[in-house]
Amino acid sequence: MIEISGLTKTYANGAVKAVDNLSLKVEAGEIFGFLGPNGAGKSTTIKSMIGVLPFEAGTVKIFGCDLKKNPLEAKKFIGFVPDNNVIYDKLTGIEYLNFMSAVYGVDNATRKERIEKYGALFNLSDDLSRQIKNYSHGMRQKICIMGAIIHKPKLWILDEPMTGLDPQSAFDLKKLMREYCESGSTVFFSSHVLDVAEKLCDRVAIINKGRLVVDTTMAELKEKQSDKSLEQYFLSVTGGSV
Ligand SMILES: Nc1ncnc2c1ncn2[C@@H]1O[C@H](COP(=O)(O)OP(=O)(O)O)[C@@H](O)[C@H]1O
Numbered sequence: 241m242i243e244i245s246g247l248t249k250t251y252a253n254g255a256v257k258a259v260d261n262l263s264l265k266v267e268a269g270e271i272f273g274f275l276g277p278n279g280a281g282k283s284t285t286i287k288s289m290i291g292v293l294p295f296e297a298g299t300v301k302i303f304g305c306d307l308k309k310n311p312l313e314a315k316k317f318i319g320f321v322p323d324n325n326v327i328y329d330k331l332t333g334i335e336y337l338n339f340m341s342a343v344y345g346v347d348n349a350t351r352k353e354r355i356e357k358y359g360a361l362f363n364l365s366d367d368l369s370r371q372i373k374n375y376s377h378g379m380r381q382k383i384c385i386m387g388a389i390i391h392k393p394k395l396w397i398l399d400e401p402m403t404g405l406d407p408q409s410a411f412d413l414k415k416l417m418r419e420y421c422e423s424g425s426t427v428f429f430s431s432h433v434l435d436v437a438e439k440l441c442d443r444v445a446i447i448n449k450g451r452l453v454v455d456t457t458m459a460e461l462k463e464k465q466s467d468k469s470l471e472q473y474f475l476s477v478t479g480g481s482v
Pocket residue numbers: 251252256257258276277278279280281282283284285
């Protein structure tokens with residue numbers, strides 16, 4: 241379970257409040273969609289809750305482990321796919337996956353098995369011997385995804401994961417996210433693409449201007465908003481126009 245309480249993060253010496261007193265609970269085994277318009281504070285929240293960015297106030301607990309007090313222990317639970325695909329360009333795909341496996345202590349037999357499985361799933365096996373700097377955007381996204389789940393983290397966090405994926409890869413990723421949850425792990429992903437969230441999530445939260453404006457199960461949302469699509473609802477709570 242993730243417990244975020246009163247998370248506040250500013251940039252530019254306090255001039256920009258990107259995340260404002262945000263509290264959120266994510267239960268184990270669920271697939272959680274973190275939604276919001278561009279600039280709402282999704283990436284900042286994610287980078288704060290995984291220990292990449294320092295934050296001014298609040299606490300983050302990952303399966304009971306306090307991120308500030310025990311950062312290494314908390315981070316072991318997490319696999320993270322960033323939104324910008326910035327990874328080690330000079331490495332080949334296979335070198336990168338071996339590096340990530342080594343960081344998280346995945347033994348040789350297990351990493352080989354997982355690299356074969358995910359390489360085949362994302363149609364990337366033949367490209368693993370090439371340097372990442374020669375990959376397309378979608379291929380980078382796929383190698384980041386593989387590197388983030390090579391150690392089977394209990395918590396898989398993805399920032400705008402569908403961006404740049406072709407339809408087949410997006411379909412395969414959604415299936416993988418679903419299967420991942422069904423095996424007892426937790427998936428937390430951000431998106432501004434609402435139909436992905438609508439189809440995939442058990443729970444959704446909507447953030448706008450750094451503040452949480454909605455936190456509900458998908459079932460409750462569908463019941464309450466039966467007359468509106470998620471898109472209309474999203475626009476109504478984030479100050480958009482329909
Ligand atoms: N490194 C940064 N320095 C200053 N402001 C930033 C920085 N990164 C993000 N911001 C600002 O913080 C706010 C939230 O950004 P972000 O978390 O990237 O939103 P989202 O991921 O929801 O699009 C925006 O106003 C953005 O301009």
